Amino acid sequence: MRYPVWRPAVFACAASLPLYWLYLGWQFALGPDPGKVLVDNLGEGALVLLLLTLSMTPMQRLTGWGGWLAVRRQLGLWCFTYALLHLSGYLYFLLGGEFSRLGEELRERPYVLVGGLGFVGLTVLAMTSSRWSMRRLGKRWKKVHRLVYLIVILALLHMLWVVRADAARWFLYAGIAMALFFLRVPAVTKTLASVRSRKGRGE
């Protein structure tokens, strides 16, 4: 395995965070409404992981280090895992396991629907993330995985709908997403690559 330290380190970091939150909840250290805190943390965590996943390619272009790409799929799968836990937390803590109320939630609360669509998208990406799927889908794989940009927009919309009084965090994430989108404009990508090659030649 290439990067024998780096990859397990990323794995350990991503895995330990939800476990730490769970431990805090266990210790009554998350306040009087621990379920809500867990759901919020997991949702925000999933969004951060989504943005991190998207920043691996520009990082590799900027620095030339292959380690970024080596953890890209892993980070994407962590994003899916956090989103799955976020959804489960919502169903257990906020809906109280009453699935009969899910229909009403989807109908009357658009942010739930938008979040749900984003999750469906993430599921598709997670299911087609294996090497086998990549071979199987061939050229279409890239097309399918462009879905990630739509998922970012859905996730941001989902969060914006929940923001009540202060949108500072939302603007931070939206700004980062905009920057990551911008870095994918072909002209910008080219410039980025030339910056690196100049640096590489020591100019």
Add this chain to the structure above:
Amino acid sequence: MLIKIPASGECRESEVTTEAAYLSRRQILGGVMLSGAAAGLPALAKASERYPGVTSAPAPKWFTDKLASARWQAVVPDGEAITPFADASQYNNFYEFGPNKGDPARHASTLKVEPWSVLIGGEVDQPGRYALEELCSESRLQERIYRLRCVEAWSMVIPWLGFPLADLIRKAQPHSSAKFIRFETAYRSEEMRGTRSGFGLIDWPYVEGLRMDEAMHPLTLLAVGMYGRTLPNQNGAPLRLVVPWKYGFKSIKSIVRISFVREQPITTWQSMAPQEYGFYANVNPKVSHPRWSQARERRLPGSLFSTKLRDTQLFNGYAEQVAGLYSSMDLSKDY
């Protein structure tokens, strides 16, 4: 649609009688529930003795004096466990101090609550700036244990200390033209860090309002304390409103201005998102909200193992006392 608005300048003897009858009945219920154990406590009992885990705070002399003659447990809900003080004082929405639940407890100590005065104005005979102790000088402090239902679908049970808003209204002597009361929270950007956020969506100061008959209702309380002590800053010190049958955001905190007005005031949340927050904001499990289902609520504190979800009651369980105020209204329209 006919909305009956009683002339507010009248003395309303009837309301006083109702209140007394109501309170005495509740007192009996409370006494029964607590087997008289707590009800028999001497009035001088200290806050820390009344409720476990209450941090003591320095209180102004007028408050300590009033506490000695306070009527404890004047209103007690049936079969409800009181939320621990730590939770009620550390899990707050007070956006002037930040957007997260823990922000008010962390940052509200910067608010200078003494001395405090309230500007009373509008359609009244006795306008002017009143010192807080002046405002409650003639009222006896009462303890009222109310359910608090937040629009975010969580709830607590809190023992408030205060006096009926009706006392203050009588003192201010409003004209019959005053149909509503408008309340305003202090807005001091140097003491309230939340108001300095560049991405805040709220237009300060925070404004709330009540219709005159709601304001006169015996359940409507002006609180100056909770858990047998003064209000912690994060809970709206030194003077806040408590309207137990409405969503928590109606119970405006740290009040500096009370105006008697002719027109329905434009309130903060309603002006920000009118499709989400109505002026009345009565707790109603049948009126849905685009962010939170209002059918159920999480009674705090919860834990990972028990979500403590329960059905939300119409008017937060105070329908018997307040439903009459809205008998001619369509609650799904006037939410």
